[in-house]
Structure formats: structure tokens, C-alpha cells
Amino acid sequence: MGIFEKVYDRKNTRSVKWDMLDAVFQSEDVLPMWVADMDFKAPEAVNNAITSRAQHGIYGYTVVDDDVKNAIVHWVSKRHSWTIKPQWLSFSPGVVTTLHMAIQALTEPKDSILIQTPVYTPFYQVIEAHDRNIIKNPLVRKDNTYVIDFNDLESKFQQGVKAFILCNPHNPVGKVWNKEELEEIARLCLKYNVLILSDEIHCDLTFPNHNHIPIASLSEEIANCTITCMAPSKTFNLAGLQASYAITANKEYRRMLEKQFSIQGFHGLNIMGNMALEAAYQYGEAWLDELRILLEDHRNYVIQELESHTDLRVIRSEGTYLLWIDCQSLNMDSKALKKFFVEKARVGLNNGVDYGDDGDQYMRMNIGCPRETLEEGVKRIIDAINNQ
Structure with missing residues (x-):
């Protein structure tokens, strides 16, 4: 198993991303793909x-x-x-x-x-x-x-x-x-x-x-x-x-x-x-070079899946492990959009309006996670949209 493939249990580690789900989303039943840290171990040298x-x-x-x-x-x-x-x-x-x-x-x-x-x-x-x-x-x-x-x-x-x-x-x-x-x-x-x-x-x-x-x-x-x-x-x-x-x-x-x-x-x-x-x-250079290739592949996967199976549109990012997703096709205001992703898709994303009024109708997704986690999150979103 590659260094970025293993799924780690981060619960009960005082993790903001994993241990504050109820406080942030009012639900423990969401897959956290929000705050900007990754679900990967640091380089072994660190x-x-x-x-x-x-x-x-x-x-x-x-x-x-x-x-x-x-x-x-x-x-x-x-x-x-x-x-x-x-x-x-x-x-x-x-x-x-x-x-x-x-x-x-x-x-x-x-x-x-x-x-x-x-x-x-x-x-x-x-x-x-x-x-x-x-x-x-x-x-x-x-x-x-x-x-x-x-x-x-x-x-x-x-x-x-x-x-x-x-x-x-x-x-x-x-x-x-x-x-x-x-x-x-x-x-x-x-x-x-x-x-x-x-x-x-x-x-x-x-x-x-x-x-x-x-x-x-x-x-x-x-x-x-x-x-x-x-x-x-x-x-x-x-x-x-x-x-x-x-x-x-x-x-x-x-x-x-x-x-x-x-x-x-x-x-x-x-x-x-x-x-x-x-x-x-x-x-850490070799670790980073492998990560960059992985994140580009993750980005391409999310774009391919969401745009093939839904009317969502993903901005083609050039860097970071954060994706900016255009959700205008769902015809929801920002509160309804956040509620939909939490309650229907059961995925915890960042609400786009938190980045300013220009972010209304957008959501931010963190793809810094193992492929297994990413695929589960994308599947939940697709299923929720197609089962409305």
C-alpha cells in the first residue's frame, strides 16, 4: 500500500477536521472534506x-x-x-x-x-x-x-x-x-x-x-x-x-x-x-513530488465524476488540495446548499459564501485524502443529487 493510500482513523485525536463535526455541521454522520489539512501522515523523516x-x-x-x-x-x-x-x-x-x-x-x-x-x-x-x-x-x-x-x-x-x-x-x-x-x-x-x-x-x-x-x-x-x-x-x-x-x-x-x-x-x-x-x-522532497501527482489525479477524478453524473461544475484548479465547486444548477440559496450537503449527501464541505458574497452558490472541497475517502465523498454527492 502506497504512503498516500492508507486510511487512518483520526477521530479522538483532538482533530478540528474530524472531532468537531457536531459543532460545525450539527451532525456526526458526515464525511469531513472541509478544513484545510490532509488525512496523510507527514514524511517519515519529520x-x-x-x-x-x-x-x-x-x-x-x-x-x-x-x-x-x-x-x-x-x-x-x-x-x-x-x-x-x-x-x-x-x-x-x-x-x-x-x-x-x-x-x-x-x-x-x-x-x-x-x-x-x-x-x-x-x-x-x-x-x-x-x-x-x-x-x-x-x-x-x-x-x-x-x-x-x-x-x-x-x-x-x-x-x-x-x-x-x-x-x-x-x-x-x-x-x-x-x-x-x-x-x-x-x-x-x-x-x-x-x-x-x-x-x-x-x-x-x-x-x-x-x-x-x-x-x-x-x-x-x-x-x-x-x-x-x-x-x-x-x-x-x-x-x-x-x-x-x-x-x-x-x-x-x-x-x-x-x-x-x-x-x-x-x-x-x-x-x-x-x-x-x-x-x-x-x-521531504520526494514525498512532496509524489503528493503533487496524486492531488492532480484526485482533481481530475472529481471533475470527471461530478461533471459526468451531475450538473455541478468544478473550477479547474492549478494548485492546492482544495476544489471550488459551482453548485448553481441545484438552485438553492447558501443555507439550503449547506443543509443539502450535510443532510442529503452527508459530506462536510466549506460553504462558499464564507469566502465572500462572490462565493454564494459554491462549495469548497478538500481532496487531501486517500482515494478511498475521496471516492466515497464523490459517490455520496452524486447519489444525493440524482435522488432528489
């Missing part, structure tokens, strides 16, 4: 590193040393063709935490911050929590993908946007922005002096033939106005270990960001997150 550290048995204060930083530098260079310096790195429990800190450190109350909707729900929260104004540049559905309305983007920038939270690869629509798109974003941000907060947490999870380009890698000028957020958490299924990092070439921005972390009382990674990050980047 598990071995954590086990070895645990056997030492002493868990005192820990430091992110040069070995960890150099593992990140090497990974980013090899996987994303971007040469960064160890001193550009700042560490955080998660990307959302970094966004909170960056917004507090580098913007002021009432500043306008732009997002491209539909988009990852916490983007709304990190803006509103600090009394900043949300400005939306809605993505445009074109054929079976999404594109950026650059005329609208420039118009919004002209109104005085201070910062732009970029999502690349984009969650939930699965778009991997290409070089031309990123260059136009960069041009406009430089023209209107807009700070870029780039969430690139899914950067390693692009499908073959789709390469992730960090926007800060385009030029020294754009790197100077960008804070890039990355982590091994989505890539290697390590979210519970809370280890991420920001890459900031601008020395003053980095100083301000790290000052904000200090004000909030955060001073470094936990021991196990530290160990896992280094081991994943040093030894």
Missing part, C-alpha cells in the same frame, strides 16, 4: 525527527538556528528559484498570525486594505479586527478559471489603498498566478505605493506544469515592498505544529514586524515545530 527529539525528554527554551534558516533558504531557492538571505526571515506560529502582526505594524486604523474575492475567510477578519477598511477587487470567472480585473484593481488603488493581501496560489479558487499577472500586480503596487502582504502558504502544492512564482522574486524593487508568508504546514500536513515564516527584504519593514511580534509576547517557534520544519525541507 516523524523520526520529532520522535528523536521527544526521546531526549527535555523541552526547554529553543532557538531557530542557522541550520533551520539555511534549510529554508535552500528550499526556496530550489523549489521556487528565489535567492533569499537568512536575515530576511522572521518566524511565526502561522501565516494568519503574521498577517495580524503586519497589519498592526505597517498600517494605521482606517487604512484601506485590498483583497481579491472570493478569498480565504481570515483575510476579512485580520482587516476588520484592527479597524481597517476592506476594499474588494473581485476575481472574474472566465471559462473554467478566474482572472484579475486589472482595470478595477487600478481604480481601487487610485482611491488610496495602503496594503494588498495577495493569495498565491489562491484559496479557494486554486489559481496559480502566472508571471505576466504578477508583473502587472507589481507594476500597479509600485505605481500607487501599495504594500504587498503575500500569502504563499500553498506555494509548494502546485500541479505539475504549474510553477509558483513568489511575487517578491520579480525584482529588488518589488521585494522591498513585499512581506512574503510561507510555511511547511500545508505542504507536509504540519499545521498543528505551528511553524511558519515571513520573508522580508526591507530591513525597516522587518524591524517593525518583529517589534510587533515582541509587543505581543511572541519570541520563537516551539521545539517540535522547529524540528519538523527543518526535517521537512531537508528530506
Whole structure:
């Protein structure tokens, strides 16, 4: 049995995905295909590193040393063709935490911050929590993908946007922005002096033939106005270990960001997150390459099955393990749609409207699971629709 084929019992492990079904869906009888973690074991090298550290048995204060930083530098260079310096790195429990800190450190109350909707729900929260104004540049559905309305983007920038939270690869629509798109974003941000907060947490999870380009890698000028957020958490299924990092070439921005972390009382990674990050980047490449092929195959399977047997339409994602499903053919409002998938299909998906009004009539599916689980989830959806 392959490393991604085994079905693990994750119940009673304090798993958000599996142990909060009643709280989230008001039912235990659903197959969870929602929150963004995978049902796969981390690479064996990661598990071995954590086990070895645990056997030492002493868990005192820990430091992110040069070995960890150099593992990140090497990974980013090899996987994303971007040469960064160890001193550009700042560490955080998660990307959302970094966004909170960056917004507090580098913007002021009432500043306008732009997002491209539909988009990852916490983007709304990190803006509103600090009394900043949300400005939306809605993505445009074109054929079976999404594109950026650059005329609208420039118009919004002209109104005085201070910062732009970029999502690349984009969650939930699965778009991997290409070089031309990123260059136009960069041009406009430089023209209107807009700070870029780039969430690139899914950067390693692009499908073959789709390469992730960090926007800060385009030029020294754009790197100077960008804070890039990355982590091994989505890539290697390590979210519970809370280890991420920001890459900031601008020395003053980095100083301000790290000052904000200090004000909030955060001073470094936990021991196990530290160990896992280094081991994943040093030894996890073969595991990841196999995963990327599997996820592309999973995507193709879901598209083929749902579009052959129902009137649902699946956006042809280019990365992530999240699928954006157009459910307009069911003719239900968002509440009825969520109820249908829970009560009739018995599948727990994310409600599209949670990603903004643009997500109404859509659902988000997590395909980061063994094929057996995926096929069961797809079958339940098809049967529920055809038995209405």
C-alpha cells in the first residue's frame, strides 16, 4: 500500500477536521472534506525527527538556528528559484498570525486594505479586527478559471489603498498566478505605493506544469515592498505544529514586524515545530513530488465524476488540495446548499459564501485524502443529487 493510500482513523485525536463535526455541521454522520489539512501522515523523516527529539525528554527554551534558516533558504531557492538571505526571515506560529502582526505594524486604523474575492475567510477578519477598511477587487470567472480585473484593481488603488493581501496560489479558487499577472500586480503596487502582504502558504502544492512564482522574486524593487508568508504546514500536513515564516527584504519593514511580534509576547517557534520544519525541507522532497501527482489525479477524478453524473461544475484548479465547486444548477440559496450537503449527501464541505458574497452558490472541497475517502465523498454527492 502506497504512503498516500492508507486510511487512518483520526477521530479522538483532538482533530478540528474530524472531532468537531457536531459543532460545525450539527451532525456526526458526515464525511469531513472541509478544513484545510490532509488525512496523510507527514514524511517519515519529520516523524523520526520529532520522535528523536521527544526521546531526549527535555523541552526547554529553543532557538531557530542557522541550520533551520539555511534549510529554508535552500528550499526556496530550489523549489521556487528565489535567492533569499537568512536575515530576511522572521518566524511565526502561522501565516494568519503574521498577517495580524503586519497589519498592526505597517498600517494605521482606517487604512484601506485590498483583497481579491472570493478569498480565504481570515483575510476579512485580520482587516476588520484592527479597524481597517476592506476594499474588494473581485476575481472574474472566465471559462473554467478566474482572472484579475486589472482595470478595477487600478481604480481601487487610485482611491488610496495602503496594503494588498495577495493569495498565491489562491484559496479557494486554486489559481496559480502566472508571471505576466504578477508583473502587472507589481507594476500597479509600485505605481500607487501599495504594500504587498503575500500569502504563499500553498506555494509548494502546485500541479505539475504549474510553477509558483513568489511575487517578491520579480525584482529588488518589488521585494522591498513585499512581506512574503510561507510555511511547511500545508505542504507536509504540519499545521498543528505551528511553524511558519515571513520573508522580508526591507530591513525597516522587518524591524517593525518583529517589534510587533515582541509587543505581543511572541519570541520563537516551539521545539517540535522547529524540528519538523527543518526535517521537512531537508528530506521531504520526494514525498512532496509524489503528493503533487496524486492531488492532480484526485482533481481530475472529481471533475470527471461530478461533471459526468451531475450538473455541478468544478473550477479547474492549478494548485492546492482544495476544489471550488459551482453548485448553481441545484438552485438553492447558501443555507439550503449547506443543509443539502450535510443532510442529503452527508459530506462536510466549506460553504462558499464564507469566502465572500462572490462565493454564494459554491462549495469548497478538500481532496487531501486517500482515494478511498475521496471516492466515497464523490459517490455520496452524486447519489444525493440524482435522488432528489
